[in-house]
Amino acid sequence: MSAASQIQCRDVSVVFDDAVTAVRDVTFTAAAGEIVSLIGPSGCGKTTLLRTMAGLQSATAGTVTLEPAAIARRGEIAFVFQQPALLPWRTSLQNASLPLQLTSSRTDDPTAALDALRAVRLDDAVDRFPHQLSGGMQMRVSIARALVTRPRVLLLDEPFAALDEMLRNELGQLLLDLWQQYGFTAVMVTHNIAESILLSHRIVVMGNGVVSEIIDNPMPYPRNVDLLRTPQFADFYGHVSDAMRRAAECETNLNTLTKPSNDQRVTSEETFR
Numbered sequence: 344m345s346a347a348s349q350i351q352c353r354d355v356s357v358v359f360d361d362a363v364t365a366v367r368d369v370t371f372t373a374a375a376g377e378i379v380s381l382i383g384p385s386g387c388g389k390t391t392l393l394r395t396m397a398g399l400q401s402a403t404a405g406t407v408t409l410e411p412a413a414i415a416r417r418g419e420i421a422f423v424f425q426q427p428a429l430l431p432w433r434t435s436l437q438n439a440s441l442p443l444q445l446t447s448s449r450t451d452d453p454t455a456a457l458d459a460l461r462a463v464r465l466d467d468a469v470d471r472f473p474h475q476l477s478g479g480m481q482m483r484v485s486i487a488r489a490l491v492t493r494p495r496v497l498l499l500d501e502p503f504a505a506l507d508e509m510l511r512n513e514l515g516q517l518l519l520d521l522w523q524q525y526g527f528t529a530v531m532v533t534h535n536i537a538e539s540i541l542l543s544h545r546i547v548v549m550g551n552g553v554v555s556e557i558i559d560n561p562m563p564y565p566r567n568v569d570l571l572r573t574p575q576f577a578d579f580y581g582h583v584s585d586a587m588r589r590a591a592e593c594e595t596n597l598n599t600l601t602k603p604s605n606d607q608r609v610t611s612e613e614t615f616r
């Protein structure tokens with residue numbers, strides 16, 4: 344098993360086209376082996392921050408440091424997207440093997456891909472093509488493909504958003520099992536408060552590009568979906584939900600301030616300096 348890496352974001356800002364500040368001075372650390380959720384209103388910069396952590400987007404300012412270093416071309420950083428994005432002409436085994444063929448290992452040995460498919464409980468679907476799989480099974484193949492290189496860091500962008508609640512809980516449970524087995528550090532963007540509570544050690548709440556709150560999750564591990572029916576869960580859900588509301592209100596207030604009437608002619612930079 345690869346050692347997990349700590350991810351440290353320090354004063355990270357991302358500005359698009361010199362005009363849109365998607366992420367502003369974000370600082371937080373995901374400890375090695377921790378699961379962290381990024382939640383917040385739509386458009387608050389979660390995906391941009393996750394892509395910056397993956398090295399898919401450059402930071403305009405600030406740094407993202409992985410310790411020990413994790414190298415994407417060796418598959419040490421893996422990304423799971425909302426859509427499974429499988430190649431339709433490849434079987435589950437061939438899709439799960441893809442990173443091994445693209446990364447520096449360049450191996451055709453199917454053992455690691457078979458192991459990853461077994462871990463996501465798809466032993467009996469290795470020779471099926473994507474169109475022969477349900478949505479949940481396709482997502483499992485996508486997760487197997489991410490894990491096949493034994494990444495130190497797993498970044499997930501709303502991986503279960505397109506699935507119904509039962510399937511989402513089932514795959515959440517699967518992700519917890521895989522985390523126990525593989526020991527990666529995970530950062531996951533989600534809109535789903537219950538999912539963030541079920542899975543993560545800490546919940547980073549964002550609003551308007553900034554981190555508005557970081558909430559430690561007191562629920563002990565190992566966890567399973569039964570947690571969702573406990574009074575402690577209900578209490579904590581209310582707490583996270585209030586933080587989300589505050590982030591959304593902050594977003595609304597900032598938007599009001601950053602959209603001045605013509606006669607005010609104030610830039611957002613001036614407003615917040």
Ligand SMILES: Nc1ncnc2c1ncn2[C@@H]1O[C@H](COP(=O)(O)OP(=O)(O)OP(=O)(O)O)[C@@H](O)[C@H]1O
Binds near residue numbers: 359
């Ligand atoms: N490539 C880009 N060019 C210009 N603006 C962008 C680009 N990508 C994102 N943005 C803008 O940056 C802001 C943050 O977008 P981002 O996708 O990170 O938010 P998000 O919180 O992930 O949203 P959602 O929850 O809806 O997926 C938005 O205003 C978006 O329009």
